[in-house]
Amino acid sequence: MKIVVCVKQVPDTKGGVKFNPDGTLDRGAMLTIMNPDDKAGLEAALRLKDQYGAEVTVVTMGLPKAEEVLREAMAMGADKGVLVTDRVLGGADTWATSTTLAGAIRNLDYDLIITGRQAIDGDTAQVGPQISEHLNIPVISYAQDIKIEGDSVIVERQYEDRYHVVKAKMPCLITALSELNEPRYMTPGGIFDAYKADITVWGRADLKDVDDANLGLKGSPTKIAKASDKVRKGAGEKVTLDPDEAVSYIVDKLKVKHVI
């Protein structure tokens, strides 16, 4: 079995967030981590590899430094890494990203594609399902459990109060939740092996069956009007009043602020 896992290098929320003048994230200037949902997807792939035997290829699109997440994935146990990087792919929204990733994945053999549900920087949950549309394969999103049966996958699809058991023929795409599992740690030896391994680097020219009009910032229908870091709130106001007085006080405050 061949599994492709899409991972994204995202800003570490412990560090500060920095923006480019056009409102997109300045990814080069921020501390980064592997997106948590993607890491769960990778862990799911590695468990399938442990259980059934599989070759796991990790694909990421990003700046050259996104290679770090591929090395991390390989230090956890992934077999191969593909970095898709090109200036013309920068500033991509979900449409341009999914177009790019699908263009890269068309070069690979796969039975299963696993992506995270969503990335903590964009929070759209669109890229995984869009890739499946581009590749014309079924998608099962929000997986909380994955099993293989013959040429099919059986997935528990999570809802708030229940789950559905969905069976789909491979090849198909699954989006994983960070609640799916506890990702394994890397191993020290795995880290050094990962840095000795070759990473495949693809640019625009290597993408298969994609149109330039659907790539990068120019090919992104999403236009950012304004972006800002969250603003710290003030310390607030503390008052000690009797209940009746307190209610009047709060109501007055809300009126002043035109909340009521």
Added chain:
Amino acid sequence: MDFTLSKEHEMARSLFKEFAEKEVKPLAQEVDETETFPRATVEKMAKLGFLGIPVPKEYGGQGCDPLTYAMCVEELSKVCGTTGVIVSAHTSLCCDPILTYGTEEQKQKYLIPLAKGEKLGAFGLTEPGAGTDAQGQQTKAVLDGDEWVLNGSKCFITNGKEADVYVIFAITGTVEKRGRMTKEISAFIVEKGTPGFTFGTKEKKMGIRGSSTYELIFTDCRIPKENLLGQKGKGFNIAMHTLDGGRIGIASQALGLAEGALETTIEYVKERKQFGRAIGAFQNTQFQLADMATKVEAAQLLVYKAAMAKATQKVYSVEAAKAKLYAAEVAMEVTTKAVQLHGGYGYIREYEVERMMRDAKITEIYEGTSEVQRMVISGALLK
């Protein structure tokens, strides 16, 4: 000269740091308070290969360099001195001599399960009358047919009752050296469960209280002839060479303790308010922190230099001695200052710096006291 760590080392550090924060730190206080050996943590570390970091892959290890191993002990010790020394004693004092002096059969039989973490290792040199004076050994080994018969005892043995494989030193005869008769010491591999090998009292310690420190007793303990480690009569050299490596492990533990105390104190002085402002705003606090940080970084450079020397040089005794001497004294100084900056709270067990200060003291004593390190360093200077 480039002081930048490679990306591999940076990633390895992030792994050790994440593991330490998630798996070790939450248990550190309980491990200390209840004097409980953190068996579950050791099993987790075994699965991740932390118990065989510098051992070649062909012998079940991770095939990494001594610097990676030092960083592992450092990061673990930042949050728990006990966990740091468990890895250090196992790796430096048991895996390393078997890797260096063991026969192929001994490596296959003992090193592979040790490096995989299926078994835990320990080292028995110290005796009640033979600490710094390692030549003062009383434990004897006599060859009887195809077996060595051990009689005597060892004390203050780290991983004491929890280990499975022990590197033990014993007198195997006397030899003439410069016209004087001296003891001939040899090294042996002894397995737990060997008849005649029992445990004495568990030591109640000031610090690293979760580490299992026991007396080992050998009473007509018969081990196979082939369990002699290295050549007969070369035990003293094996012990000294092993301790050179061990000192890098303990220096890393000391460094981690100092770093942990510094980081904890930086957070504390930002929060703690006196006279209407955070105590970090006072110049005394700032100057103390500056001194602590400078010494910690100097210690780190010495420790990393010694670890690199182990990778590239045959003899690294002086580098290891300097690293251990300085890192241990910095650990004691920085943890003491950390307690002082915490004020009364620093003296309370609820606060980590109290434990760190107690843990730091032993780094000036075991695997060669600071005085022994000064002897090694000055001996090389006056050669």
